[in-house]
């Protein structure tokens with residue numbers, strides 16, 4: 001077997017579609033060769049949404065492990081908006097190099113080990129990349145964390161509520177310093193992070209208002225998650241509805257979106273309010289940070305704090321314990337949007353920017 005990677009064939013039915021509707025490969029056509037590692041490698045830095053070919057599906061042989069290494073099979077991939085930033089330029093992490101396996105967080109299980117710290121069957125989350133198999137070596141301790149098998153708890157919670165989104169919501173809400181009776185507004189409220197933020201706000205006794213992009217999403221967060229109000233920002237009168245839902249102004253903006261939504265929310269902030277700058281997704285496909293005007297920040301004497309979840313790594317266990325406790329006692333509910341197949345990961349990434357997901361977006365391999 002050649003050790004050179006092989007580009008997978010795109011199915012004939014896909015190639016025959018007119019260019020305008022042609023999508024990413026819809027199926028992996030596996031060769032008969034065993035021990036193949038399918039990978040998605042960055043081929044072009046995308047402009048706007050991902051286009052076919054920006055991520056290329058490659059077959060590589062599954063490498064043989066040496067002493068001090070373990071091989072893990074990736075079962076689930078966490079699809080996160082920051083992946084689009086990693087494709088474009090250096091940010092808080094260096095950009096993924098063209099030709100490299102696309103960086104991604106995943107859930108994996110050890111299938112073979114010559115590493116003293118890992119045994120077959122161990123389960124981990126960490127930077128697996130968009131691929132089927134990943135090698136763990138001496139540097140794995142920094143980028144992987146073992147997770148337990150908990151009866152009746154699906155593995156995917158370690159990518160959502162007990163993973164990056166739960167942790168982000170937890171530490172972001174710590175920055176927000178919520179007090180009973182505060183009005184908290186969260187954008188991308190039916191997403192993986194926003195849906196947990198709002199529920200933590202309720203645990204702290206806040207009035208919680210969520211902003212989301214469909215009536216179904218609004219119904220979920222208001223009826224099932226207990227938000228006090230939910231505003232569909234795609235309705236023309238959403239700004240008036242936001243004003244009605246926040247009669248005492250806004251004390252905390254948990255900002256996930258930026259742009260017009262952030263500008264409108266800042267306009268209703270109370271003096272000395274707190275803005276937790278978690279993400280600015282409306283700008284990620286536009287090469288524009290989507291930042292609202294600082295004039296409002298100044299005039300309203302707001303405290304704005306940005307954060308990156310990696311800064312809190314030393315406290316992840318403490319946060320996961322609290323999140324797990326809330327989940328066990330029914331105070332945190334979650335939902336997942338699961339897309340099947342590595343080859344669908346590019347479509348899945350785009351769903352984040354078109355609102356195709358409710359709750360945590362995951363690719364199942």
Ligand SMILES: NC(=O)c1ccc[n+]([C@@H]2O[C@H](COP(=O)([O-])OP(=O)(O)OC[C@H]3O[C@@H](n4cnc5c(N)ncnc54)[C@H](OP(=O)(O)O)[C@@H]3O)[C@@H](O)[C@H]2O)c1
Pocket residue numbers: 079080081082164165168188189190191192193194211212213214217256257261277278279280281282283307308309310351352353354355356357358359360361
């Ligand atoms: N600071 C950190 O360490 C950290 C860590 C994790 C995530 N984040 C940030 O948190 C935010 C949410 O991430 P997530 O992983 O939880 O994703 P998510 O909310 O599950 O998915 C993204 C959602 O954003 C909404 N959206 C996309 N484009 C939009 C636009 N132009 N205007 C308004 N809404 C838009 C869509 O929902 P609608 O249907 O409602 O439009 C989409 O479903 C992102 O900004 C992300 O970068 C930051």
